[in-house]
Amino acid sequence: MSEYQEESDVGGARSGGRAQTIVGALILLFTIGVFGVVGWDAYNSVDKDKTGVRRILAKRWNDRTLVFPVEGADRAGRRALFDVVILTKNYGWVRGSTTELQKDDRRLSPQEIQEEVLAPQLREGLGSARGLIAVGLASQEGEIEREEQRGSQRAIRTARWVQEALGERIPMWTLNLGRYVDPCADCEDSDTSWQRPFIVIAVRNADEGTHISEALADAMSFKSNLPAPSRYSAFAFAKFTR
Structure with missing residues (x-):
C-alpha cells in the first residue's frame, strides 16, 4: 500500500x-x-381542551371562598389582571330574590352575610385591590328581560354590601351578566343555584388606559369553570355610585 x-x-x-x-x-x-x-x-x-376552553386553577381565601386569577386584554392590546372571587356552590342568591343569599337551603341574615360571606379573609383580599367589580346574574328560569333586571339589582346589592364592609375608598363598578342562557343537557336542571353564585372581582393590575370591561370580558371568556359571558344574556358594565 x-x-x-x-x-x-x-x-x-x-x-x-x-x-x-x-x-x-x-x-x-x-x-x-x-x-x-x-x-x-x-x-x-x-x-385546555381541544376547543381552546381552559380550566382555571383556584386559590382559597377560606373554606368557602374560591379565587380564580385571570388575565385579559382590551381591543387595543392593553392588559389587566383580575381575581374572580366566588363563594363555593352551597352559597348563592335565593331564587327570585335580589336582597337575600342562602347557604344550602337556609337563608342568611344580614349579620351572617357580613360575618360569614364577607369574612375577614375576603375583606383582606379585596381590600388590596385597585378596583372592585360587583357581579349580578340570574339562573335560567324566567323571561330574559326580567332576569336581566334581577341581575342588575343583584349587582347593585353586592356593591352596597362590599362597600359597607370595606368603605368607599376603592373604585367600584357593577357588572350585570343577565340570565343564564346555555343549559347543559348533562346538568341537573332541578338545582340551578350554581348559575347564580355570589361574585366579586378584584382588579389587581392594569396597563395605563386599559378599557377594563373589554379586558374583563376577554379574561372570562373560554373558561370552563367561570361564568363566561357567552353563557349569559348580557355584559352590562357600569360605574357604581350610591
Missing part, C-alpha cells in the same frame, strides 16, 4: 468520523425538539 493510499484511508476515516458526529448531533437535536413539543402539548392539555 502506498503512502498516498495510507493518507487517503486515514483522511477517509476522519471524514467518516466527523460525518457520524454531525448525524448524531442532528438526531439528538431532533429528539430534544420532539420531546419538547410533546411536553408543551402535555402541559397545555392539563388546563
Whole structure:
C-alpha cells in the first residue's frame, strides 16, 4: 500500500468520523425538539381542551371562598389582571330574590352575610385591590328581560354590601351578566343555584388606559369553570355610585 493510499484511508476515516458526529448531533437535536413539543402539548392539555376552553386553577381565601386569577386584554392590546372571587356552590342568591343569599337551603341574615360571606379573609383580599367589580346574574328560569333586571339589582346589592364592609375608598363598578342562557343537557336542571353564585372581582393590575370591561370580558371568556359571558344574556358594565 502506498503512502498516498495510507493518507487517503486515514483522511477517509476522519471524514467518516466527523460525518457520524454531525448525524448524531442532528438526531439528538431532533429528539430534544420532539420531546419538547410533546411536553408543551402535555402541559397545555392539563388546563385546555381541544376547543381552546381552559380550566382555571383556584386559590382559597377560606373554606368557602374560591379565587380564580385571570388575565385579559382590551381591543387595543392593553392588559389587566383580575381575581374572580366566588363563594363555593352551597352559597348563592335565593331564587327570585335580589336582597337575600342562602347557604344550602337556609337563608342568611344580614349579620351572617357580613360575618360569614364577607369574612375577614375576603375583606383582606379585596381590600388590596385597585378596583372592585360587583357581579349580578340570574339562573335560567324566567323571561330574559326580567332576569336581566334581577341581575342588575343583584349587582347593585353586592356593591352596597362590599362597600359597607370595606368603605368607599376603592373604585367600584357593577357588572350585570343577565340570565343564564346555555343549559347543559348533562346538568341537573332541578338545582340551578350554581348559575347564580355570589361574585366579586378584584382588579389587581392594569396597563395605563386599559378599557377594563373589554379586558374583563376577554379574561372570562373560554373558561370552563367561570361564568363566561357567552353563557349569559348580557355584559352590562357600569360605574357604581350610591
